[in-house]
Amino acid sequence: MGMSSATETLCGQAFGAGHQNMMAIYLQRSWIVDGITATLMVPLFIFATPIIRFLGQEEELAVKAGPISLWFIPTIYSFVVSMTTSMFLQAQLKNLIVGWLSMASFVIHVFLSWVFVIRFKWGVNGAMAAVNMSGWIMVVGQLVYVIGGWCPNTWTGFSNAAFLDMFSILKxxxxxxxxxxxxxxxxxxxxxxxxxxxxxxxxxxxxxxxxxxxxxxxxxxxxxxxxxxxxxxxxxxxxxxxxxxxxxxxxxxxxxxxxxxxxxxxxxxxxxxxxxxxxxxxxxxxxxxxxxxxxxxxxxxxxxxxxxxxxxxxxxxxxxxxxxxxxxxxxxxxxxxxxxxxxxxxxxxxxxxxxxxxxxxxxxxxxxxxxxxxxxxxxxxxxxxxxxxxxxxxxxxxxxxxxxxxxxxxxxxxxxxxx
Incomplete structure (x- = not known):
C-alpha cells in the first residue's frame, strides 16, 4: 500500500502536467519494484510458524497460523498489480471503473465464501481460496481495462524505459x-x-x-x-x-x-x-x-x-x-x-x-x-x-x-x- 502511493504521486503529477505518456512507464516501474519487494517478503509467510512462536504466542496458535499464512502468498502478488493500477487509474480521474471493479470483486468474494465455507465446509482454506480468487479477478479486470484500450492517452504499451532511473522510483x-x-x-x-x-x-x-x-x-x-x-x-x-x-x-x-x-x-x-x-x-x-x-x-x-x-x-x-x-x-x-x-x-x-x-x-x-x-x-x-x-x-x-x-x-x- 505504501509503496504503491509512489505511483499515485508520480502519475498524479504527470497527469496534471500533461506528461500522460509517462504514466505507463511509472506504472511499469512500480510493478517491477513492488514485485521484487513481494518476493523478498515470501519467506515471512513460509516461516510464519517459527516467527510467531518466537514472538511468544501460544504453540497452538503458531502451528495453526503456518498453513494459513501460505495462502497469503498469491494475495501479496495480486496487491502488486491491483494497488498500483488503482493508483494509476485514480490519478487520471478514472475512479468510477475502480469502484465498479471493486464492487464486482466484493460480490464475487461473498458468493465464493458462501460456496466454499458454508456449502462445501472447507473452513479457513475455503475462505482463503475465496480471497485469492476474488483478488485476482480484480487484477484481471484492471489489466483488461488498462491494456485493452480504455486508457489510450496514458497507456502507451510496455517500454524498456521502465527499467531506466529505477533508483529514483525505488527511493x-x-x-x-x-x-x-x-x-x-x-x-x-x-x-x-x-x-x-x-x-x-x-x-x-x-x-x-x-x-x-x-x-x-x-x-x-x-x-x-x-x-x-x-x-x-x-x-x-x-x-x-x-x-x-x-x-x-x-x-x-x-x-x-x-x-x-x-x-x-x-x-x-x-x-x-x-x-x-x-x-x-x-x-x-x-x-x-x-x-x-x-x-x-x-x-x-x-x-x-x-x-x-x-x-x-x-x-x-x-x-x-x-x-x-x-x-x-x-x-x-x-x-x-x-x-x-x-x-x-x-x-x-x-x-x-x-x-x-x-x-x-x-x-x-x-x-x-x-x-x-x-x-x-x-x-x-x-x-x-x-x-x-x-x-x-x-x-x-x-x-x-x-x-x-x-x-x-x-x-x-x-x-x-x-x-
Whole structure:
C-alpha cells in the first residue's frame, strides 16, 4: 500500500502536467519494484510458524497460523498489480471503473465464501481460496481495462524505459512503504501489548473491536484522502494554487463534519457498540470503559485527512486559508495532501518519532507501570496520533507552496523520457 502511493504521486503529477505518456512507464516501474519487494517478503509467510512462536504466542496458535499464512502468498502478488493500477487509474480521474471493479470483486468474494465455507465446509482454506480468487479477478479486470484500450492517452504499451532511473522510483517507493508500515505496525504492536494486560483474552477482544470500528470509519476518510492526494498531485503538476486550496478546504470541511457526527454517536452509544461483535458481557463492559477515549480518537482521526497516504510539504498559502477557519484544530489530514507533493520520507520520520518514540512508551507506562491496563494502552495510542497531528500542522504551516510547485516541475522534467 505504501509503496504503491509512489505511483499515485508520480502519475498524479504527470497527469496534471500533461506528461500522460509517462504514466505507463511509472506504472511499469512500480510493478517491477513492488514485485521484487513481494518476493523478498515470501519467506515471512513460509516461516510464519517459527516467527510467531518466537514472538511468544501460544504453540497452538503458531502451528495453526503456518498453513494459513501460505495462502497469503498469491494475495501479496495480486496487491502488486491491483494497488498500483488503482493508483494509476485514480490519478487520471478514472475512479468510477475502480469502484465498479471493486464492487464486482466484493460480490464475487461473498458468493465464493458462501460456496466454499458454508456449502462445501472447507473452513479457513475455503475462505482463503475465496480471497485469492476474488483478488485476482480484480487484477484481471484492471489489466483488461488498462491494456485493452480504455486508457489510450496514458497507456502507451510496455517500454524498456521502465527499467531506466529505477533508483529514483525505488527511493520514493521505499519511503512510502516505510511510512505506511510504521503506521500499520503501530496498531499491531498495540494489540500485542494488549495481550500482556490482565485478563488478556478479554482485553484483546475489546481492543480489536475498537480497532475494527476505528478502521471502518477510517475507510470513509480514506476515500476523501485519496481524492485529496490525487487532486493535489494533479494541481501540483498543473501549477494551480487556487484549485488546490479549494480541494483542501472542501476535504477538511467534509471529514471534520463527518467526524463530529460519528463522535456524537460514539458518545451516545459507546456502551452498546460491542454487541455488534460479541455477547460476552466482560468484553462489552471492557469496550464500554474505552468508549470515551474511542470517541475522541474518532474525532481526531476525522480532522487528519491523510495519515495513510501522507507525506510532504504542504503549502503555506493553503494553511493561511485553512488555519483561519480551523484555529488550532489538528490539521494532520493534510499529510495525505502532502503525498501529492512527494516527500513521503518526511512523514516516515514523523511517524517513527510520534508512534514509537511517544505513543508506545506512554502506552507501556500508563498500561503497565501506572496499571491503567487497556485504558493506558489506548491513551498511548492516541498520544502518538495527536503528536503526529501537531507536528505535521507545524510542518504544513512553514511550507513554501511556490517551492513545491517548482520541485514538482523539476521532478517531472528530470524523469521525463521519450516513451
Amino acid at each position: 520514493l517507493s521505499i519511503s512510502s512503504g516505510v511510512m505506511i508500515c510504521l503506521e500499520l505496525w503501530y496498531y499491531s504492536i498495540l494489540v500485542l501489548m494488549a495481550g500482556y494486560t490482565k485478563n488478556a483474552t478479554v482485553a484483546i477482544d475489546a481492543f480489536s473491536i475498537c480497532l475494527n470500528i476505528y478502521g471502518w470509519e477510517f475507510m470513509v476518510y480514506l476515500g476523501f484522502l485519496v481524492a485529496a492526494s490525487v487532486r493535489v498531485s494533479n494541481e501540483l503538476g498543473r501549477g494551480s494554487a487556487e484549485a488546490v486550496k479549494f480541494a483542501i478546504k472542501t476535504i477538511l470541511g467534509i471529514t471534520t463534519s463527518i467526524g463530529i457526527v460519528l463522535w456524537i454517536l460514539c458518545m451516545a452509544f459507546g456502551n452498546r457498540m460491542a454487541y455488534l461483535f460479541s455477547d460476552d458481557e466482560q468484553v462489552v463492559q471492557s469496550v464500554s470503559t474505552l468508549s470515551i477515549y474511542f470517541a475522541f480518537a474518532i474525532l481526531i482521526n476525522s480532522v487528519q485527512p491523510g495519515r495513510f497516504r501522507s507525506a510532504d510539504d504542504i503549502l503555506k498559502e493553503i494553511v493561511d486559508v485553512v488555519a483561519a477557519r480551523l484555529k488550532g484544530k489538528a490539521i494532520n489530514r493534510l499529510d495525505s495532501i502532502a503525498t501529492g507533493a512527494g516527500l513521503q520520507s518526511t512523514v516516515a520520520y514523523v511517524n517513527l518519532g510520534c508512534y514509537y518514540g511517544i505513543g508506545i512508551p506512554i502506552g507501556i507506562l500508563l498500561g503497565y507501570v501506572a496499571d491503567y491496563q487497556l485504558k493506558g494502552v489506548w491513551i498511548g495510542l492516541m498520544s502518538g496520533v495527536v503528536m503526529q497531528s501537531l507536528i505535521l500542522a507545524c510542518f504544513v504551516w512553514k511550507t513554501d507552496w511556490d517551492e513545491q510547485v517548482r520541485k514538482a516541475s523539476e521532478r517531472l522534467n528530470r524523469w521525463l523520457v521519450n516513451a
